[in-house]
Amino acid sequence: MNMTTSPIELNHVTKTYGEFKAVDDISFTVPEGTICGFLGPNGAGKTTSIRMMLDILRPSSGTISILGARRALDVRSRIGYLPEEKGLYKKMTATAMIAYFATLKGIAGGEAKRIAGELLEKYGLGSFQNHKCEALSKGMGQKVQVLASIAHDPDLVILDEPFSGLDPVNQGVMEEVIQDIRSRGKTILFSTHVMSHAERICERVVIMAAGRLVFDGTVDDAKSLLPRRVRVKGKGAGAALEQLKDVTHSSPSSDGREGVVEFQLREGSDPQQLLKCAFDRSISLEVFEVVDPNLHEVFVHLVGEDAREAAYR
Amino acid sequence: MMQIFRIAHREYMENVKTKGFWIGIIVFPILIWMMIELPKFLEERGIPTRHIVIVDRSEGLGEIARQRITLLNRQKTLGELQQHMAKATEEQRKEQMEELDIDPDQLLDQLEQGLDQLGNPDLEIQPFKPDQLVKIGDLLPEQMLLNDLQWNNIKKLLLSQLPDDAAEFIEPPLRFKEVSLPEGTSLTDGNQQIEDALRPYLRSEMMLKSGDEEVELFGLLIIPEDALEPESRVRFWSSNLADNDLIDAVLASLSEEARQQEYDRRGIESKAVAEVASMKVRSIKFNPNKSEGDEKVGIRDKIRQYAPIGFVYMLWVAIFTIAQMLLNNTIEEKSNRLIEVLLSSVTTTELLLGKVLGVAAVGVTMQCAWIGSLIGILSYKAGPSATWIADLIAAVITPELLGGFAFYFITGYFFYAFLFAGIGSICNTIKEAQNFMSPLMLLMMVPLGTMTFIPNDPNGAIATTLSWIPPWTPFVMMNRMAASPPASEIYGTAIMLLISVVAVFWLSAKIFRIGVLRSGQPPKLLELFRWLRGSHS
Numbered sequence: 001m002n003m004t005t006s007p008i009e010l011n012h013v014t015k016t017y018g019e020f021k022a023v024d025d026i027s028f029t030v031p032e033g034t035i036c037g038f039l040g041p042n043g044a045g046k047t048t049s050i051r052m053m054l055d056i057l058r059p060s061s062g063t064i065s066i067l068g069a070r071r072a073l074d075v076r077s078r079i080g081y082l083p084e085e086k087g088l089y090k091k092m093t094a095t096a097m098i099a100y101f102a103t104l105k106g107i108a109g110g111e112a113k114r115i116a117g118e119l120l121e122k123y124g125l126g127s128f129q130n131h132k133c134e135a136l137s138k139g140m141g142q143k144v145q146v147l148a149s150i151a152h153d154p155d156l157v158i159l160d161e162p163f164s165g166l167d168p169v170n171q172g173v174m175e176e177v178i179q180d181i182r183s184r185g186k187t188i189l190f191s192t193h194v195m196s197h198a199e200r201i202c203e204r205v206v207i208m209a210a211g212r213l214v215f216d217g218t219v220d221d222a223k224s225l226l227p228r229r230v231r232v233k234g235k236g237a238g239a240a241l242e243q244l245k246d247v248t249h250s251s252p253s254s255d256g257r258e259g260v261v262e263f264q265l266r267e268g269s270d271p272q273q274l275l276k277c278a279f280d281r282s283i284s285l286e287v288f289e290v291v292d293p294n295l296h297e298v299f300v301h302l303v304g305e306d307a308r309e310a311a312y313r
Numbered sequence: 314m315m316q317i318f319r320i321a322h323r324e325y326m327e328n329v330k331t332k333g334f335w336i337g338i339i340v341f342p343i344l345i346w347m348m349i350e351l352p353k354f355l356e357e358r359g360i361p362t363r364h365i366v367i368v369d370r371s372e373g374l375g376e377i378a379r380q381r382i383t384l385l386n387r388q389k390t391l392g393e394l395q396q397h398m399a400k401a402t403e404e405q406r407k408e409q410m411e412e413l414d415i416d417p418d419q420l421l422d423q424l425e426q427g428l429d430q431l432g433n434p435d436l437e438i439q440p441f442k443p444d445q446l447v448k449i450g451d452l453l454p455e456q457m458l459l460n461d462l463q464w465n466n467i468k469k470l471l472l473s474q475l476p477d478d479a480a481e482f483i484e485p486p487l488r489f490k491e492v493s494l495p496e497g498t499s500l501t502d503g504n505q506q507i508e509d510a511l512r513p514y515l516r517s518e519m520m521l522k523s524g525d526e527e528v529e530l531f532g533l534l535i536i537p538e539d540a541l542e543p544e545s546r547v548r549f550w551s552s553n554l555a556d557n558d559l560i561d562a563v564l565a566s567l568s569e570e571a572r573q574q575e576y577d578r579r580g581i582e583s584k585a586v587a588e589v590a591s592m593k594v595r596s597i598k599f600n601p602n603k604s605e606g607d608e609k610v611g612i613r614d615k616i617r618q619y620a621p622i623g624f625v626y627m628l629w630v631a632i633f634t635i636a637q638m639l640l641n642n643t644i645e646e647k648s649n650r651l652i653e654v655l656l657s658s659v660t661t662t663e664l665l666l667g668k669v670l671g672v673a674a675v676g677v678t679m680q681c682a683w684i685g686s687l688i689g690i691l692s693y694k695a696g697p698s699a700t701w702i703a704d705l706i707a708a709v710i711t712p713e714l715l716g717g718f719a720f721y722f723i724t725g726y727f728f729y730a731f732l733f734a735g736i737g738s739i740c741n742t743i744k745e746a747q748n749f750m751s752p753l754m755l756l757m758m759v760p761l762g763t764m765t766f767i768p769n770d771p772n773g774a775i776a777t778t779l780s781w782i783p784p785w786t787p788f789v790m791m792n793r794m795a796a797s798p799p800a801s802e803i804y805g806t807a808i809m810l811l812i813s814v815v816a817v818f819w820l821s822a823k824i825f826r827i828g829v830l831r832s833g834q835p836p837k838l839l840e841l842f843r844w845l846r847g848s849h850s
Contacts, residue, residue, distance in 0.1 A: 054657045056830065073660060081657040087649020091327060103319050104658040149654065 005068045006031050007156045007187040008053060013062035015048050022048045024211040025062070030189055030204065035182050037198035037219075038191040040208035041303055046191040047084055049208070050160055053189075054081055067156055077106040080154035084161045084191075086145050088133035094120060094140075095129045098148045105152035112151065119147045123173065139170040146177060157181055159190035163197050175201055195296040205295070209303035219295065226293035226301055230271045232278070233260045233287035240281055241274055260287055316659045317667040324671025328638060329678065337634075337679060342686035349690070362486045363531035364523060365559065366494055368507060370538045374567060378536060380459055381566040382489045385558065387458045389488045390468075395450040398471065401479035402443035417452050420445055427470045428463065441474045489559055492523040492530070504535055508550065515550055532559060541571040624718050625764050625792050627680070632726050632787075633757065635676030636733040639668060640746060643737030643829075652829045661826040665818075669730045676726070717794040720807070725787030727814045729757075735821035738828030739835045749835070760788030771796030780806045783813035820845060 008030040015023040023045040030036045040046050051057040053064055055072035069075040089097055098116035103109055120129050123143055133141060142165065150157055162178070163171050178201055181188055192198055198205055198219075205222055207215040215222055231253050232241065238261040242250045246269035253260035265271065271290045278285055293301075328334055365382075369375025423439055441449070449471070457463050472482055494500065498510045511533050513519040520527035532551035539545045547567065549560045576583040646652045655664055732753070740746040760779075767776045771793040779789040780798075786806050790798070827844050828836075836844070 051653075051830065056653065056656045072657070076658050079657065081654060083650050083653040083657075085650035085653075087651050089327065089651065090649075091330065100319075100323055101654065101658070104316060104655070106315075145654075 005065060007067050008036075008189060009065040010049070010053070011063045011065075013049070013052060013059045013064060015045075015052060015057065016060045021211050023052070023059075026208065026211075026213040027062075028206050028213060028216040030187060030206075032187050033182070033185050034203045035178060035188045035190075035201055037202035037205040038189055038208070039193065039195070039198055039205055039299060040191070041193060043210075044208040044303070045211040046208055047160055050081075050158055050189075050191065053158065054079065077152060078155040080105075080149040080152065080157040082146055082149040082157075082159045082162055084164070086142050086165070088136075088141050088145060090132065090134035092133055093130050094125060094133060094136065094144045097133055097144060098151050101148040102151040105154075107152050115151050116147070119151060120144075123147065123177065139166055142166060143170070143173065143177075146174065150177075150181060153184075155186055157186060157188045157190075159188065161192060162190050163192055163194055171197070195294070195299050199295040207299065207302055214302045215298075222295060222298045223293050226298055227265050227267050227269070228271060228293070229291045230263045230265065230274050231255075231257075231260050231287060231289040231291060232263070232274065232285055233257070234278065234283050234285040236281075237261065237278060237283050237285060240283055241277060244273065244277060246270075246273055257287075262291075316663045317670065320655075320659065320664060320667025321671035321674065324642070324668055325674045328642075328672065328675040334675065334679070338682045341683045342690060345687060345690050362528075363489045363556070363559065364492045364521065364528045365489055365532045365534060366511065366521075366530065367491055368494075368500060368504075368533070368535045371536050371540050372538075374536050374540050374570065377566050377570050378534065378563045379491065381562050382491065382559070384455060384458055385489060385562055386487045387464060390485055391450050391453065391458065393485045394468065394471065394482060395447060397480075397482045398446045398450075398475060401475045402446055405443040405476065406447075415445060415448050420449055421452060424449060424467070424470070428466050431466050431470060441471075446471060446474055489531075490523070492521055492528065495521055504548065507535070508533070508548075511550070515552055517552070531556075534560070534563065536567075540567060541574060619768055619795075620714065621792050621795050622764055622768060624714065624794075625760065625788050627684075628718065628722055628725060628788060628791055629757075629761060631676055631680050631722065632729050634679075635672050635726065636729045638675065639672045639730050640733040640737045640750075641743065642672070643668065643734050644740055644743060644746060647738060647829050648741050656829070661829075662822055665731070665734055665822055665825055669727065669734060673726055673730065713794055713797075717791055721787035721791045724807075724810050724814055728784065728787070728810070728817055731814070731817045731821040735817075735824045735828070738821075738825040739831065739841070741835075745835050756784055760785045760792075763789065764792060767792040768796070772798055777802065781809065783810050786810045 006029040008028075010029070011027050012025050013023060013027070014021065014025050026045075026049065038046055038050070048057065052059050053066055053072060055066075063070070066072045067075045067078055072079055089100075092100070095113060095116045098119060099109070099112035102112035102115060107115065117129055120126055125140060125143060128136060128140060133144065136144065142162075146159070146162060149159070157178075159178070162174050166174060175197065178188055178190065202219055204218050205215065206213065207222075215225070227248070232238075238250065241247060241261075241263060246266045247263045248266050249264040251262050253262045263274065275285075275288060278288075367375055367378060369378070423441070423445075426439065427441075453467065457467065468482075494507070495510070495514065498507055502510075511530065514521050514530040515533060517529055521530045522528075531553060532549060534550075535548040537545050537547070540547055547560075547564065551560075573583055576586060646655070652664070659667070736746055736749045736753075740749065763775070763779060767779075767789065770776060776789060776793055779785050780793065780802060786809065790803070790806055823845055824841065
């Protein structure tokens, strides 16, 4: 791979359908070897963007570079793709299905079958190798489809909503699959609107809303967009600490604990100030916790208005 | 190229593995087999002996009718005897490869000798060849059949010529059998009285006694005294309106008798009349399109003229069954979103071509199986002596017809396959596709409608006009192929057809590219038009 380029580079990419702008001037890059979450509410333009990256759709304007190539089809043997809506050839066996997609990526027939068998074995579907896809449960089917998209050991894997429709156990398996790919030095972009998955496994996130890019950076960068919060419990603590100039907002704790008050701090403030103030006023604290914002909160903060808009569109 | 092959390969393997495919392959020969065997089976088992009552008020005309009935019965037996002999000598005839020329007169002489020998066992006779045994039935004159002694001897003689291991010949039941009037009625009763008395029997409400059996009465035949007079009518009662064999045959015999008497009355020699009546002016047909010295039009040419109908029909069935397959499976791939994964690996064009080729291979396999089983069954059923099969095959297997069939199959299939794939790509369910299919179906029916009359005027205005309309070109041109249409038309329409195939491919690829990724309602026509103009992709 050309080391000077990132696996995914989008430059001012726009996609319009008539009057409607599905994707509006987005630019971002995904560095090699990272797991990047592609987040956004429904209708934000994620799937359209992914289809453009894969050259299934052409952008109305802007340029895209995938693994250094201008068209994804030129490097198709190095890309793996799992679309949002999942389906299988009902009458094909799991092995045949995986092997077929691998051959389309240039793997020879016999080799493809061997790889398919190994993958099914590795991810706990060894005994279903010769079952027809219609006989598989939804979770198993989805696993087969993921395996079909990575059987040719691609350098870049793009997964559209890989967790949707999976039970918690299978969601765990899916995370494991993604981590495995990452551990082999591959690059992964996956879209989701479930923040907890992204938070657990992503190094970077790209957030879209209503066709526009609203954030691109590491998960830590994203979290630093929201001020930290402090939760305290102590007699008179709420009333006393509220007065501090670094506190912008106070409310009962969002985790619902009795008597715990949550303070939001001005950006850049040191939570230790609250501790010092309480100490100065001889307020004894039963609870003192510094809480980092989670990705979900950042997401709602960033796309809140747009998400609602998108829902009505 | 490799990708196209891989997609085609999967498409082929998956379709060939389906039950529908195998059912299609197996059902066809079974149907053909049944079409051949069923009428025979029904004839053997289905038609019981018909019982009739004959009331004869004339002098001797009843006898003529009865003779005719005997003849019908013996002809039926003779038919069965011929089949029996054909079966018994099958192996012998297979061994004896070359076709024998049979001289009817000589064969009948040989038969006479054989019959003489039955009465005088010392005489040596020339044994019959298996082919002769099968053919001789066709040659027996009616007088021989009507002569009881000769008839029995002929049966005996022919059966004696069969190989020793031949199965025993079982006489079939009589075709018609005369029964007498039921008790309480007599031939001296008036017509009205007899008809009233027999009505319940004719309606099958009552059974008639015949010897020890109770039988159903099929018909009542009353021959009036003056039956041969122009104003007179033979009265025939039967609740079976379909089986007219009996009354037709009896009337034919009576008419013959009436003519005979009239000739005699006018002093005309009836033999001379027969000779004069057999005079015929014959023609010989020439075809200017055939090479010099070979312009004579024979039976093969006739078959050749009409053989294209068979080809057109096969073309039509083949194209639409497999194009339908393509439609269904595009919709399947689209509705389960597999198409998206495919499109991340192959271009739309590769996908479209791969599918179309894969499904075409399925269709070709099915066609070959059908044609193979058809030829197999026909040649098995017809046996080695049937020359018509050879005629048919020789007439059909000519470079123009086969070449034409291959060309029009390929172009016609591609034309409709691309069209159907395009439709499949914009529909999510078969139901949605049906809305688009119905106008297309109407379009497709046209060549079927013109199929039978085009051979009558293969280079006429209608045929020529239809040939230039690309959706119909393959069928209409195939239909005209045997009539050697002008070369300018063959090549002109072929080029036109090829251009339209490319055009349909281009349009479909465009619609396909947008359509396969779309979900929800199929697009309106106006929207489709915008896709084609490219403002949407």
